[in-house]
Amino acid sequence: MSVITPTATLGQQARPTQRESISSPKRLAGIAGVLYLIVGIFGGFAEGVMEPKMYVAGNAAATAGNVVANAGLVRIGVVADLFQATIFVFLAMTLYLLLEHVNRNAARAMVILVAIATSIMCLNDVFELEGLRVATGAVDPTALGAAGSNALVLLLLDLQHYGLLIAQIYFGLWLVPLGYLAYRSGMFPKSLGVALIVGGVCYLADMLALFLVPDVGAKIAAFVVIPSAIAEFWMVGYLLLMGARSPRPSDPATIVSAGHVTSTP
Secondary structure, rough: OOOOOOOHHHHHHHHHHHHHHHHHHHHHHHHHHHHHHHHHHHHHHHHHHHHHHOOOEEEEEEEEHHHHHOOHHHHHHHHHHHHHHHHHHHHHHHHHHOOOOOHHHHHHHHHHHHHHHHHHHHHHHHHHHHHHHHHHOOOOOHHHHHHHHHHHHHHHHHHHHHHHHHHHHHHOOOOOHHHHHHHHHOOOOOOHHHHHHHHHHHHHHHHHHHHHHHHHHHHHHOOOOOHHHHHHHHHHHHHOOOOOOOOOOOOOEEEEEEEEEEEOO
């Protein structure tokens, strides 16, 4: 007759739970990587391709003509932007689950900043869609005349354009707590955490330059956001290809519980 000791029973019960909890961060990292990639693709199309294609600063006739000539693409761009904004929120929630054990306040700040950014983006889409409606005659602007109608289209796309710059404040700010959490978590290279923080600062510098010294800002805009792009591409690639690092069994002070990693003194 065999006797199962309490120690053996506890060990047998703990092993599967521990294996499951160690794999959980990798699953969350993979999900976050896919969501981040979706945000990059659809956001890049809506804000990096469609917006410059439509908007010609200071030229009402050209802007209205672009909108009319590409009405279908404008609608696709609006839907793509709304979709990526929604996915952006789920990305922040997934990263919260992955990293909240490091510092819950920083993780909450990250989610709040993303929520503010997506709210501004959705409002921007209202302006873009309404500009399309005016340009294509869905809203009757005959009382304004052709020139007045074109000016109204430009005004609405101006609001969308500068709203995007305002949203860039939060595109930058959310990377700061994310970088901090990645740096402190031990799940990612510390250099990646630093790069994310630097990228966030570069987004803010780009926005400030465009608002305070527009001529200088326009000249440096393509260069100042390069660190931001590198940091975000790096994060997406690491999440997709490597995932979050699992705790090393050799670390005796590491306790894995319910998918979270905490350290005991």
